[in-house]
Each structure stands twice: as C-alpha cells, then as structure tokens.
Amino acid sequence: MLQPNTTKHNRQGSSKPTKLNTATLSTISHRESFEQEMDSALVQWEEKEKSTLDAELAALQQVVYNTANTYLGKPDRKHQDWFDPNDQELQAFTRRRDQAHQRMLQTRSTRSSTAAYKDVYRVL
Structure with a gap:
C-alpha cells in the first residue's frame, strides 16, 4: 500500500532580493x-x-x-492606508475564517460545514 509523502519541505538558500526604489x-x-x-x-x-x-x-x-x-531604499507601497493588518476587527474576521476552514478540513465535508465556511469567507 502506498503512503503519501507528508514531510514538509524547507526552502534553503538565500531569499530573493527586495525591490529597490x-x-x-x-x-x-x-x-x-x-x-x-x-x-x-x-x-x-x-x-x-x-x-x-x-x-x-x-x-x-x-x-x-x-x-x-x-x-x-525600498519603494513606497501605493496603498498603505488601504489595509491595516493590525486592525482588531480584521484579525477577528480572519480568525473566524481560518477556524471555519479548519473545521471543514478536519471533518468530513458536510453541506453545513461547507456552507458555514462560505458564509464566513464572503464576509471578508
């Protein structure tokens, strides 16, 4: 019986240099x-x-x-004020979405869990 390869691959080497202004x-x-x-x-x-x-x-x-x-130096981002990753409300939405996605993946996908995930995902 074949077993899936579940080892995680770690990227090695240097990362790409950042863009310059x-x-x-x-x-x-x-x-x-x-x-x-x-x-x-x-x-x-x-x-x-x-x-x-x-x-x-x-x-x-x-x-x-x-x-x-x-x-x-690095270039200025164009839409800096458009997205604040530290916003508490946004973090709560993201957390709810991730939890719904994990519930959907951990259990057999039922219509209710899939629908719950899609409802949370649509909010974002």
Whole structure:
C-alpha cells in the first residue's frame, strides 16, 4: 500500500532580493550621486583579495545590491492606508475564517460545514 509523502519541505538558500526604489534615479542629481556611491563601492571591492570566479561574482553582486539598497531604499507601497493588518476587527474576521476552514478540513465535508465556511469567507 502506498503512503503519501507528508514531510514538509524547507526552502534553503538565500531569499530573493527586495525591490529597490529606482524612481529616485529619474532626477539627474540623484543619478550622479548614486553613480559616485557605486564607483566608490566598486573601487573598494576591487581592492579586496580575489579568489574563485564564482566567489568573485557573488561578492560583486552583493556589493552592487547593498550599495543600491542603502542609497535607493525600498519603494513606497501605493496603498498603505488601504489595509491595516493590525486592525482588531480584521484579525477577528480572519480568525473566524481560518477556524471555519479548519473545521471543514478536519471533518468530513458536510453541506453545513461547507456552507458555514462560505458564509464566513464572503464576509471578508
């Protein structure tokens, strides 16, 4: 008899780098000062000891991203006031929805449990 594989997979490795606020480069003054920052960071990188090609490319990528991240920063979210994840009412709705979903998954799906889940889900 075949048993389902229920092991959880943990992602390994580095996460994707976050997006950068490239809109600041639209002005000439910001662009020029960013170029100066990048040039100075690359000069410091060139002075370091070189090893394998892969390590060198990884170090270059890290230097470029870190410099850009410190200078440009992360972009502003467009709809920050639209959604407040700390809102108590919203957390209560989310908790009710999750509980209804868990009840539906833990027991055999009956029409009443499915309907209860759909009613709670429609509120959100």
